[in-house]
Amino acid sequence: MDGSRVSLLLSDQEVVVRWRNSFLLAVALPALAQPFPAGTSDPFAPIRFLVGQWTGEGEGAPGEGAGAFSLLPELQGRILVRRSRSDYPAVGGRPATHHEDLMTVFQEGSALKALYLDNEGHVIRYSVVSGKEGEAVMTSDPGPGPRFRLTYRMTESGRIGIRFEVAAPGKDFTTYLEGRARRKP
Numbered sequence: 001m002d003g004s005r006v007s008l009l010l011s012d013q014e015v016v017v018r019w020r021n022s023f024l025l026a027v028a029l030p031a032l033a034q035p036f037p038a039g040t041s042d043p044f045a046p047i048r049f050l051v052g053q054w055t056g057e058g059e060g061a062p063g064e065g066a067g068a069f070s071l072l073p074e075l076q077g078r079i080l081v082r083r084s085r086s087d088y089p090a091v092g093g094r095p096a097t098h099h100e101d102l103m104t105v106f107q108e109g110s111a112l113k114a115l116y117l118d119n120e121g122h123v124i125r126y127s128v129v130s131g132k133e134g135e136a137v138m139t140s141d142p143g144p145g146p147r148f149r150l151t152y153r154m155t156e157s158g159r160i161g162i163r164f165e166v167a168a169p170g171k172d173f174t175t176y177l178e179g180r181a182r183r184k185p
């Protein structure tokens with residue numbers, strides 16, 4: 001054999017070492033990737049009441065609509081992902097519309113943040129707070145243009161009330177959409 005081919009071959013010992021290292025990584029990585037290290041609290045605890053699959057109806061500026069959403073843990077519990085869809089019938093000369101969005105909720109430092117994207121091209125960065133149990137308020141980060149606020153509130157009947165508000169620059173928030181949702185069985 002010439003020297004170039006010999007350098008491509010591994011000794012039996014090198015094969016064993018590489019196999020052992022690969023095996024150890026395969027076993028150790030899942031243990032290292034646990035969502036929250038032992039002794040730390042769940043950063044999603046204040047909004048955990050929203051985790052699950054929901055169906056609802058709503059009313060507001062675009063007209064009465066119907067839809068569903070889910071909020072589920074992903075990336076081994078490091079983020080929550082909301083997938084939402086809603087349909088609005090034709091109203092007042094406006095055509096029927098279909099809306100889809102995706103929002104990720106994640107911990108950044110000690111704060112909860114969310115990134116919202118939808119099929120209309122909107123991108124909204126939220127700060128997430130929970131003032132009291134069963135309530136989550138997501139307020140858009142300051143910037144040019146309107147501000148947005150999305151509020152979820154658990155009701156006594158086990159449903160959630162949902163309110164989406166918009167505030168023009170220098171103005172107070174006004175309700176744009178409001179609805180209710182119930183957990184899917």
